[in-house]
Structure formats: structure tokens, C-alpha cells
Amino acid sequence: MNVLTKIRYDNLTAEIEFPIDDDSLDKILRDNYMSTDTTTPFYVRSIDYPNALSVLEGRTVNLDELNYLAKRMECFFDDEYNQFSIAVERTNATTIKDMINLTFNLDKYTLITDISDMTKVGRDYILNTEGAVPADSRYDAKYAQIGRDLLNSGRGIFTDKGLLFVEEKPLEEIYDGQVFPTFAYNAAIADVEIEYNGKMETVFLPDSELAFGKALNRLGAKYLEDCDCVMEILNPKYSNLSEPLDQVFTSNGINELNEIIKRLECEDIEPKKLAAAIEYTGVTSPHDIGVLMDNIDDLELISDIDEGDYDEVGRYFINTSDDYDLSEELEDFFDFHEFGEYIADERSGQFVSGGFIYYDGTYDMTDILDELDSADNSMRMGGM
Template sequence: MNVLTKIGYDNLTVEIEFPIDDDSLEKILRDNYMPTDTTKPFYVRSIDYPNALSGLEGRTVNLDELNFLAKRMECFFGDEYDQFSIAVERTIATNLRDMINLTFNLDKYTLIKDISDMTKVGREYVLNTEGGVPVDSKYDEKYAQIGRDLLNSGRGIFTEKGLLFVENKPLDEVYDGQVFPEFAYNAAIADVEIEYNGKMEILFLPDSELAFGKALNRLGAKYLEDCDCVMEILDPKYNNLSETLDQVFTNKGINELNRILKRMDDEEINPQKLAAAIEYTGVTSPHDIGVLMDNIDDLELITDIDQGDYDEVGRYFINASDDYELSEELEDFFDIHEFGEYIADERSGQFISGGFIYYDGNYDMTDILDQLDSAKNSIKMGGL
């Protein structure tokens, strides 16, 4: 669900559709001669869609808060927009802090649109208030009774969207008006917890570099070095790179880490192959990791080969490569182990954790090694 707005600053007005990435938002503001500091008070001239946010019209807002709310709303599922709309109306929420908090409290607003099936009513109520229900039909009578009790409770409030049941408990203030709550809008490879003066924000990478400065500003920190930071890999495909990425983050900072992750994501670089290439060469610097990514298509990885198993290397090349063929008549006379050793030497191959990596480009491995800063340290690798 997109939020269509007309945003003003002084006598200027621009149409902005939220959610929007930080880089695009900054470009729109700059192109329309508005301040790029999104914490300044911008004026909401109109909310063209959705109607639930019409209470923001005529008010000044923080554009980052509005963007965060729009991201939350875009992730609504099923009846959640209707729940949110009714919650906004009932609580008379007219500021972004309250609206953001409502998106984290929809379990307190159950909306029943069909009362003809008591089992369905009971299941929907428990699913909304508790977050899950078993799928086994043996529980049907239990949920049918919950549905009957709910409809007979007298708590139902008729609305244009259905019968509303509001839980009699306070709303959780997930957003304190300063730092944004944990929320991954896009699929993330890693996150970085940043803590400063008892407050914490979590950044999900890769992201726009503008997001990092905004998070620091909300925390009240001037430099990342002033904060306690912890990096964690979220996508298990990248687990083999965790040590390398943590070193980049510790030694070079979040921007370098983000650039590596963004490039891997944009170019769909195989993290297992890159981890193997890093182990192969022993590189650690962002520059050298970039060189490996530049040349990743010239490297091939054979997985699930035991350390030193040249027989399996030889069999792989005979079976999988068009460059080598072996007739059945010659199998008994062919030294497969020696052939595997030949391949390792010919293609600068080396055993690494869980596999065997080798050069498969148009030149030879020195073409890559010569580009590395680490070449000055006389890299020594098996097969070279």
C-alpha cells in the first residue's frame, strides 16, 4: 500500500509517494529546491491516499517518520489495513508517533467480517490476539466455542468494515518518538545493532548510506565509533563469509561492509564461491575482496570434495568437463589420482573448506593475483 501525498515547505509543494528509499527522497527534495534534512518540519498539504492518514493533513511531519509508517503499512496483510484504519479512528490518532505504534498493536483490534461460521470466528480472533492457531481440525469445536463466547460477550462494536473487538489492555509503545523500532522492510543479508546512551537502532544491510547517518542522528551520536555496535549475518547463505564481513565492519566501518553486501546482492554473486576465493587467496581488505568479485566468473568451485582427494577432482573433470574425455577401454590404465594433481597444477587449483576451487578463465590465476594489494605479501597457494 503506497501513501500518496503532497508535501510542502515554505511556498513549495511536491508530490511524494511513500515508501521511498532515502536516496530517491533526497533527490526529489533537492530537485524541488527543498531542504534535504528530512528531520525539518515539512507540511502535509494533502493525503491523497489512503484515507486512514487524512488526520495528518495540515500538520507538520518528520518525513523519515512518515516513510517508516508507509513501510509498515506496505507490509500489511489480509485485514490489517482495515484494523489499522479503525484503530486510528477510535484512538483519534493524528500524529505519526501514535500511528506507527498502532501498526505494532493490531493484535488488540480484531475485526470479524463474517459471523456465519463460529469456528472461523474463533480462529480469526485467536490468530489475531495470540499470533497463531493449530491447523488440526480436532480443535474446531474449541474455536467454535470461542467464537460463540466472543459474539455473546457484548463487546462487539459495529463498524462499516465489520464487527470490532477491542482488547482491554494498554497499547505497547514500541516507538518512543526518537529511535525507530526493529523492522526489516526489505530482505536483509546482515544487521548491525547500534547502541548509544541506552538507546538502540538496528540497521538492515544492504541499505542506502544515508540511512546510517539518519540512525546516528536519531540516537544522538556524532560518530559510529562512539556507539557499541554488533554485526550479525541474517541470511544463512552468507555464514561462510561471517568472519570476513565482521573484519571489514570492525576495521573499515559500516559503509565498506554495506558496499560489499550491496554489490553481492545486486550482482547475485555466489557467497559460497566468494568465501572459497577469499580462503584460497587469504585476502581481507575491501579492495582485494572487490578484485575477487570482479573476477568471480573466472573461478569455479567444486563442492563436497574431501581435502586432498585428487581422485575425485580427476573424476569431476572427466565427467563434467567437455575438455577431457576417457574411453571405457582406457579406464583401467588411467591414473585418475595423477590426473587430478595435473588439473590442480594446470588450473591453479586448491582444496579449501568443503571443496576445491580452481581458475577457469582465459588467462591464468596470476592475472587475478597481480591485481591484489596482498600480492605484495607474496601469496603462496597450493597448485601455484
Template sequence: MTKAVLSNSSHPEYGVVSIPLPIPKEQYDGCTELLEALEIGVASNRDCHLDELHSPWPVLDRLEGTQVNLDELDYLAKRLDSFDRGEVAQFQAMAEKLGLTSLKDLINLSFCCQQATVITDFSDLESVGRSHYMNLNGGCASLEELENVDGVESALLLIEGNQGVVTPYGVVYDNGMQLEQIYDGKHFPFYLYDDAVLSLGLISKGQPENTKKATWLYLPATRKQLERGMLRSGIQDPEDMCFQVGSSEFPMEVDVALDFKQESIFDLNDLAWAVSRLDRDDLQKLGAVVALAEPENASQIRCLAENLVLFQFAPGAHTPAEYGMFMIQQSGHFEYDPNLDEFYDYEKYGLQHMNQEAGAFTDRGYVAYHGTVSLEVLMMGETHQEEQTFQMGGM
């Protein structure tokens, strides 16, 4: 793990703070609070003086002594954390060749350095040639294609026909790579580092829905991550905020029930936290429960997700007989004896239960509610009122 030592260049007497990179989600709020105590770490500012950077990427040492933005530093660390050995060599060699010294440029390089070829061992030209072929073809090739590549010839053509640049990380050939401005200095490109239940791009209602100028949030997120994301977006009025949906791990029934144009980011985040605690079987159960209860918003779905124990679910049951078989064989309510299977009247038992409960057959199976209050009351839950007045500088 990388560690950054940060300080306030205007007030060195305040001391320093060590921040782990990438920042673990559970430590994010604490890290930002430590920086706030030094009067630095503003979401949209490069106000942190990087005193030291302890990382496995020597090329990043050039950032020491500069002013950096915490979230840019964290984003780059996440990008590099996913790189394999070859990509690390490509990134470092190209950063050295281009003389990059800003986090913005380094972030952009992380998206295109894979086009370059770096030779660290000239004794294995066959491997060099095949790697070069892959680099020229977007990093992918079929096994049949690779078998037809003359690696030695490809490597010799590269070495003899191009001017390589010697770096501490190998001899690099850029292959015509251009440093595209994928990151504009404000809107981080969509990138899933941790598991996310829901990824949302914050955009202003005046922007087209497919705009690349979205501020991505990966839910569930901490309160600070939400607030800082909104600050980076520059959207001062929550009423002017709408969402792009990047990815969703919600059951299909939840996605259908949600109207993202009407939802609060806070309610969606609370729902994502609730869903993140569910295993695969519970996610299937939640889909059936949502089909039964027909909730109208994220808050009601969250209440259902937090009270799944109040529902009986028979996955795959679509007839009274199948429901009766589930209840007797799998529910755990009875001592099932397979030797007596032909004597069980599954349909009769299933119908008997169905007549005594509020249930329904769904695409996922049979689901019934066994709570003591009505579904409407259950879905009301506790009152969660989130602050809706947003001002620059905080929530």
C-alpha cells in the same frame, strides 16, 4: 502504492513534491533531494507538511494537514504494505477506536493491532469465533486446536460479554490490547521489508550490545540512507559507532572473516552491494575463495567478490580424483563422452592441474586462483576512501 504530497509550511510558494510510499530503494536519494530543494525532509525532524495522502487506508487521511517525518511515513507504509486483509481491518478499526493522529502512535499500533478482533460479517459466526481464538493466541494455532474450537460459541461469548466499538471498518473488540511504545520516536524497531544482505544496528560504544536503542540499516543501502541513518542515530563521531548484527546473508566464511568492531559502515555497504549481485552458486564460490585467500577485512572480501571469474571452483570436490572428474565432466573445457568414462584417469588429471595452480580444498570444494597478479595485490583493489568526518547536518 501510496503517494504523499509534501510541502514546506513556512514557504508554500516553493511548491509541492509527490513521494511514493514505500519509497523504492533506487528512488530514495532522488526523493530526499527533491525535499531538500524545498528546505524540508531533515532526517530527524517532522518538517514536511502533508498536503495530501493517497492510500488504500482511509484511516490515514487524518494525517493530512499535519507535520510529518519522511522516514516515519516510509516506515509505516512498509509495515502496512505487508499486512493481509484481516490485519488491515484490525489496524484501521483500532486506530479509529483510539483516535490516533500521530505517526509514532500509528507505527506502534502496527505492532500490536493483531491482538484485536474485528467483526465485519456477523453472518459467519463460526469464522468470527475461530479468528478471535487466533487473535487471543498470538495469531497462531495448530490445525488440531482450531478443529476443537466451537467458533459460534466463541463468537457469542465475545459479542455478549464485551463492549464492541462500531467503526467504519467493523465492530472492534480490543481484547485488552495495550499500545506499547515499541517505537520511541527515534529508533525504528528492527523490520526487514526488502531483501537485505546484511542488517546492522548502529549504537554508541557506551551502550550495551543488546540495547533496543539501535538505528537499523539494511545493506546494501544508498549513500543517503547511510547518512540519514547516522543522523537519526545521533552518533556524531564515527569513532564512537559500533554495530549490532541483526541478520546476514553472507557466506559463513565471510561472517567469520569480518571483525565488525573494526569495520567501516561504508566498506560493509560496498561489500553488501557486491554480494547482492551474486547468485546462489557464486555465493558458494565466494565462501570457498575467502577460505583460500584469507582476507582480513570487508574491503578485501569485496575485491574477491568482484573478481570471482579469476577463480576455478569445483563444488563438492575434496580429493584430486573428484577435482579431475569435475574438470573433465563439468568444467566445459572438454568434450566429455560418458561411454569412455572408465578410461579417464581422473586422479592423475586432477593432480596434474593442482601442481600447476595455487589452489586448496575447502569445506565447499576445491578452489584455485588463476589471476595474473598475486592474491595480495588483487585484494588491495582500488583505493576507496570514504569521508570519515561526520557533522550534524550531513556527511
């Protein structure tokens, strides 16, 4: 669900559709000669959509807060917008802080739109208030009874969107008005938890560099080095890169880490092969990892081969490569182990924890090594 707005600043007006990434928001503000400090008050001339946010019209807002709220709303499921809309109305919420907190408290407001199926009524109620229900039909009678009891409780409030049931529990303040609660809006490869003076924000990578600065500002920190930071790989596909990426973050900072992760996502680089190439060369710097990414198509990885199993390397090449041909009659007399050692020498191959990696480009491995900053790579790749 997008939030369509007209924002005014110093008699200048811009149309902005939220949610929006930080770089795009910055460009719109610059193009309209507005302040790029998104924490400064901006006047809401109008909210064209959705109606639930119309109470913000005529007020000043923090654009980052509005953007965070829009991200929360875009992730609403099914009737959650109607729940949110009713919650805004019943609590007389007029600030974005209150609205953000309502998005985390929708379990307090159950909206029943169809009372013809008692089992569904009961399931919907438990799903909203407790977060999960078993899919087993053996529980249908139980949920039908819950539905009947709910409708007979007298707690239902008629609204233009359905029958509303409000739980007698306080609203939780998840957002304190300073730092944004952890919320993964987009699928991310990694996150970095940044803690400062007892407060924490989480940034998800890849993202704009502006997002990192904004997180620090909300925390009240001047430099990332002043904070306690923990990086975690979120996507298991990239778990093999956890150690080298963490080393980049620790040694070179979040911006260098972010650039590598951007490339991983945009160029669809096979993380297992890259991890093997990093182990193969022993590189650690962002520059050298970038070189490996540039040349990753010239490297091949044979997975699931034990350390020192040259016999299997030899068999792999005989079975898969067009460069080598061996008749079945000669297989019993062929030394696959010796052939595997030949391949390792000929193609600069080496066993790594992910299998066996080798050069498969047009020229030879020295073309890649010459681009690396590290001076001792040839020593680390014994025999080359």
C-alpha cells in the same frame, strides 16, 4: 499500501509517495529546492490516500517518521488496514508516533467481518490476539465455541467495517519517538545493530548511505566508532561469507560493507564460490574482495571434496570436462590421484573448506593476483 501526499516547505510544494528509499526522497527534495534535512518539520498540505492518515493534514511531520509508518502499513495483511483505521479513530491518534505504535498493537483490535462461520470467527480472533493457530481441523469445534462465546460476550462494537472487539490491555509503546523499532521492510542480506547510550537502531543491508547517517542522528551519536555495533548475516545463503564480511565491517566500516553487499545482491554472485575464493587467496580488504568479485567467473569450485582428495578431483575432470577423455576400458589402469595433482598444478587449484577451487579463465591466475593489493598472496597459495 502507498501513502500519497503533498508536502509543503517554505511555500514550496512536492508530491511524494511513501514508502520511498532515502536516495529517492533526497532527490525529490533537492529537485523541489526543499531542505534535505528530513527531521525538520514539513507541512502536510494533503493526504490523498489512505483516508486513515487524513488527520495529519494541516500538521507538520518528520518525513522519516512518515516513511517508517508507510513501510509498516505497506506490510499490512488482509484486514489490518481496517483494524489500523479503526484504532486511529478510537484512540484519537493525531501524531505519527502514536500511529506507528498502533501498527505494533493491532492485536488489541479484532475486526470480524463475517459471522456466518463460527469456526472462522474463533480462529480469526485467536489468530489476531495470540498470533497463531494450528491448521489441524480437529480443533474446529474448539474455535467454533470460541467464536460463539465471543459473539455472545456483548463486547462487540458495530462499525462500518465490521464487528470490533477491543482487548482490555494497555497499548504498548514500541516506538519512543526517538529511535525506530527494528523492522525488516525489505529482504536483507545482513543487518547491523547500532547501540549508543542504551538506545539501539538496526540498519538492514544493502541500503543507502543516508540511512546510516539518519540512524546515527536518531541515536544522538556523531560517529559510528562511538557506538557498539554487531553485524549479522540474515540470509542463510550468505552464511559462508559471515567471517570475511564481519572483518570488512570491523576494519573498514559500514559503507565498505554495504558496497560489497550491494554487489552481491545486484550481480547475483555465488556466495559459496566467493567465500572459497577469499579463503583461496587469503584477502581481507574491500578492494581485494572486489577484485575477486570482478573475476569470479574465471574461478570454479568443486563442492564437497575432502581435503587432499586428488583422486576425486581427477575423476571430476574426466567426467565433466570436454578437454579430457578416457575410455571405460582404461579407467582401471588410470591414476586419478596423479591426474588430480596435475590439474591442481596446471589450473592453480587448491583445497579449501568449501571443496576444491581452481582457475578456469582464458589466461592464468596471475592475472587476478596482479590486481590484488596484498603482497603475499602467492605465498598463501603454496606452490604457485
